[in-house]
Amino acid sequence: MSTVNSHEHHYAHHFKNADHEFVTSKQGIWLFMVTEILMFGGLFVAFFIYHAMYPEMFAEGAKQLDWRMGFTNTLVLIFSSFTMALGIHYIQKGDARKATWNLSATILCGAIFMVIKYFEYTHKFHLGFFPGKYLDVARVGAEHANLGLYFGFYYCMTGLHGIHVLTGMSLIVWVLFRHLRGDFNPHYYTPVEGVGIFWHIVDLVWIFLFPLLYLVG
Amino acid sequence: MAQSNNDVHHIVEFPILMKTALALFGLTFLTMIAFWAHSYLGPLGPIVAFLIAGVKAALVMMYFMGLKYDSLMNRFIFALGFFFLLLLFAISALDIWTRVPVANTL
Amino acid sequence: MANHDSNLNYINEFKGIKSWLFSLDHKRIGILYMISVMFFFLLGGIAALGIRLELFSVGPTLMTADTYNQFMTYHGAIMVFMVIVPGIPAILGNFFLPLHIGAKDVAFPRLNLLSWYMLMLGAAMAIATLFIHRLDTGWTFYTPYSIKTSGSTALMVVAVFIMGMSSVLTGLNFIATVHKLRCEGMTMYRIPLFVWALYSTAILQVLATPVLAITLLLLAMERILGVGIFDPALGGDPVLFQHFFWFYSHPAVYIMILPAMGVVSELITTFSRKTIFGYTAIAYSSLGIAAVSFFVWGHHMYVSGQSETAGIVFSFLTMLVGVPTAIKMFNWVSTLYRGSISFQSPMLFALGFLFLFMIGGVTGIMLATLAIDVHFHDTYFVVAHFHYVMVGGTLMALMGGFYYWIPKMFGKMYNEGLARLTFVLIFIGFNVTFFPQFILGAMGMPRRYFDYIPAYESLNRISTVGSWLIGAGFLISLYVIIDCLVRGKKAPENPWGSKTLEWTVASPPPHHNFHHDPVVSAGPYEYR
Structure with missing residues (x-):
């Protein structure tokens, strides 16, 4: 599809015009992103506090993380943010085909991220590194009795992040579907913008999660 | 705005x-x-x-x-979130690090 | 498409239950909230009556200790999460915020409907726990007990999470609405004070509730996975749970009171027929209260094991919140001075608010004082304090707001005489119930206890009788509302002579609120 459908977007009746709706929607999305930052941030705060209380135990846990997988995943997500931004860029320019490629690439990157995560998790399960009380201290030869706390944090933080990756991917699939249907044009692409901002948040959280879990420990 | x-x-x-x-x-x-x-x-x-x-x-x-x-308001909104996160950390940390030390239970 | 037929309004223009359940009209959504919140209030109220009945006499009266703990848990959880937090913003705010700023709807109408469904879903899950495995932790879910108790904590935690999301979405909606949908000429300094109050509340909803979400998630993790974050036996810190919990829950109490203060501003100025004293001061004090509310959460934790240093810091910061609050009180009273006051029931509730909230607020400052709180913490003094501000404050304002705005919402006048009776019953009943509790607390009676020593019995009996008066008052007001709906006299456009925008449209308003976009050139309270 090389041409963009130029039908006018019908904006809701309580707005003055389509642009009014667009800026309002954007503000709504930013407000929602603040809640995401605060929610993940709470986990970070808890992690910092316990890291300070049990530094050696956290170091022991962090040794189990493979920095190469974390590093690769960081590059994957950064690249996916780039393609997401490009997806919006090309819709704004009216280049539907390039937009399609970039949105698809973003979804693919998300999938790669999840696959790497799957390997990380299964490897840990294989070695017995379960969260909380399910971690058998004797089996893994842990030096610290509460090593399960570290892995509780690890699985909760990466798991919650992973859920957001999957949600983001689903949203991008939906937006891609609508794009292929011709719903968007340079004057109306609000859902893509919104999903894009959500996806960047997913990247943002990982930008902090990566050093926190893989490096600082 | x-x-x-x-x-x-x-x-x-x-x-x-x-x-x-x-x-x-x-x-x-x-x-x-x-x-x-x-x-x-x-x-x-x-x-x-x-x-x-x-x-x-x-x-x-x-x-x-x-x-x-983007608008200043959106930037402000986003920055506000980080500020309050900092607050949660700062005062919780203040509490924990001003407690009278007791040997932990482990 | 706009229908200017003057017989059509938001109630009769679209018919059928589906047109209500799938409505995107903020007014209909406000009504949906009204019906559901009233039902939840009934549930929470029954729990309250049960508590007071049990406490009528020393020793077990009609339930076991475990059942009592369940009653007090559900009374708290239902009232906080299902009645007072949504209460004024979701009912009156949803209905009147767009009208107050000259808009046709809120910024995100579909999100608005979603908010209601999320509250319903969360409430259904919370109520389900009543039938699966009742909780007995108190609405605060303190660890380590909440980790070990056999109640269906996980389900309740998810329920509260969902209800919290409902609150977040409402707040988000209101902020975007106030920022972007004000009509021409409506600067931020011309919006009604009710809108300033809702705006400040919305900021709290958006910033504070996510931390509750993560707290609940961590609690669920602790219960299901035993990670050891809050469980001292595993090296965790139960006080950290309290830090996380109260980081939300203290701003939450301001989510509960700020909209009430907004209603009081509207009532006082209308029924004094006088422009509000110190509009800007009241507006900024709403923001100020919202801001300070984030810094004070540790005053719930003075005796929890928190460090003395933290306690001192929190005590000092908590005193600060008295300043913007007092500014409001002084400004309201100054508005009354030399006003042309009429004592219709909305005004009676507003005046009742002033009296009761003052007691609640001042006792709050007492509790903020670290040395005093060491004695009062977890006694009935605290219980009396927060009921004075929550019931004597928020509920009185909600009742006043209902009577004030029912003519606009339904186009019918209610029975003024009966309404005044409900005020008398609720006001007197409230004081009879809760004032003795200050004394009981000072005498040392602990809260959340199923039983007490004989020395406390007579005051407890008085308190219980008071609860019957309150119950009667609310039952009669339910009758007043239903009677109004069924055979109330038709209400004029502006029965109170108020100057805010909602009174310029028909009662009930048309579906699209305004036939023509309003243009304002003056503030909302230009009486004289």
């Missing part, structure tokens, strides 16, 4: 997006270098890692998310 219609659909140009992406890749490599050098950096190591992460985050926010070209 009235925005002229020209600003509302600001398009971040391809060269800027590309440069941002390259900067992000570069900073990620830098993070790894800092990590490998952590025996030299000592306690500064985590701080450096997080500072770099902060720069990366700022780049994502400014250029990929378009905050640089």
